[in-house]
Amino acid sequence: MSAEEVYEKKILDRFSDALIAFVVKIITLFRKDWAKRNKSRIDEWRLMLYALNRSPIGIAGLVLGLGFVIVGIIGPWIAPHSYDFSYIMATGKFKEYYLAPPGTGGALLGTDDLGRDLLSLLLYGARVSLMATVLVLPIGITIGIIIGLIAGYYGGAVDEILMRLTDVFLAFPGLILALAFSSALTQRIALAIAHSQFLTSLISSLFGVKPVDALNVAPILSIIVALWIVWWPGYARMTRGLTLQEKNNVYVEASKALGLSSPSIMFRHILPNVLGPIIVMMTLDIGGVILTEAGLSFLMGAMVKIPDWGAIVQAGSQYLVQGKWWLVIFPGLAILISVLGWNLFGDSLRDILDPRTRRSIEFKIKKRKKIEKGEKQ
């Protein structure tokens, strides 16, 4: 069943076709006959995207999620003001800027207790959140997948030891363990940054802060390191379970009979087949990382001296009981929208990547199309 048979094409489908054609073109640059040999796989991708195009919630989630990524990348550049309050000191009109409500004094979302423009702070904070996600997930997932694959593939004593290790990490509620580690690591990381010119410039460009403030990124970096420690066990356990199911398949036996090495079987043959659920979990975890990072930076509050969504809420919360709501509401809304976007997308991705539910989606749409035709006749 090829892609054209199932769906009537819509505008989004043309777009997704073009996207896949682009990806295929890039791959053929490196491997000449790839497109010919993987025709069915490409068709499968197109079907998946068609199914996604027909889920409004998934598309809405994708738009919000990509919006978070784009704002995270360009945020520091499009911010109307700097994140420090030197520009306010320069004007000498501190009183006018102090906790100005939204819409006054040229600040669209109001200002904080140092007179800084909240919108600018949020835009800088988006970069910090994005960097946390980008730095936490790939590393956490890679560790988890490797441990899970080894445990599931070799079984026996190796499995037992690795899974007991995973159990130990899962015995702590994630946020508490991350809290303890991040607070213990902050000073060490700050020392490392202070001693290295390279780290200072790298961090200041990655997180969109001035080089002077690179040291103040240390709490965020320690949160990131702590989240590596917390994030891998879930993936290890999941990959192990999937590997256990997968390794009983005939193709694994065939690869063994052909004399392939164990790493080659694990990573080139089993891994691609268990990747679907892992990708879904990763998409849902993007929101989880944003949320946990914001929660930790909220708890570390005054220690975080660069704009971060959680820390902004913490700093603004003391003015809430005076009725100054914007310092809490807007950063929280930014977190909610970014997290919700990725969760919505992940939720519909789960339905699409699961062959059973996707077939039923395709079946539904196809059936509806036929009935419409019947009415015309």
Next chain:
Amino acid sequence: MADIKRFLARRALTFIPTLIGVTFLAYIIAFAIPANPAQAWAGGIKANPEVVARIIREYHLNDPWYVQYYYFMKGILTNSIIDPRWGYPVMTYMLSRFPITFQLTLFALFFLIVLGIPLGIISALKKDSWIDALVRTWALVGVSVPIFWLGYIFIYIFFYQLGWINIAGIPYPKVHITGVPIIDALLSGEWNIVLENIKRFILPGFTLGFAGIGVIARLVRNSFLEAISSDYIYFARMRGLKYRRIMTHALRNALVPVVTVLGLQFGGLLGGAPITETVFSIPGMGRAMVDAIFSMDFPLLIAGTFLVAIIYVITNLIVDILYAVIDPRVRF
């Protein structure tokens, strides 16, 4: 019954390495601590070198890691790790904060059970109705909302605008039996204290449980739907059983996985406690741990982390055993 004995033995065997691992991981946190906390504990830069030296000796900060681990374990087992700030044993201090966190978790669990389960059942019975849409939205939005934000919105509305709730102090009853204020007040019959406790904890409890309510409701909905469409229900219908009887059959089977998820949620609630307690200024364990970070009181922080992990591990053990008792299929 031999079956369940074997299961219990197996479960207990895997429990012990986990417990040892937990102590080791808690100790690694201690090991990751910045170079010299002794200076900070003795009073900062101007600290008396003699005091610093005494603190280093007392906490074995210069010893190799295995010696430190030995003293760490000994300290935990004999409760002799002393808080550098106040001189109390840290475990005693943390345990004295535990009843408040327990009460907070109790309120959250209450919402999980009385809101989550009925919402799930109704949404399964009336599939694709507005309540079904509500449950599915709640499950998605609930895990996306930062709980500190939700808490502050509640404070803004119910404290600042309406003035209905109180966000300071904990109303304690006159007697001390279990240490948990609301249970003590119930036992001694001080109804106004019970009421004040409810007023104080209802919003924090709801905030903490908000995400869990959606998760539980969706779980109940899905497993109830699955149960309704299974063969034994079909058979019961064929036999002509009454609708209510059929639903009771389905419900009993649908609620089995809920036990496990409630147990898992308990860990999530304990983990969320630091944030909720900070927002609503509740003096529980989580709040104590957050305070410990700012004063670099690492012994207290580690004791708290360790204690929470132990509580969590034991809860999971109980849940597993409970699950095996309810559902004979999982005993292997």
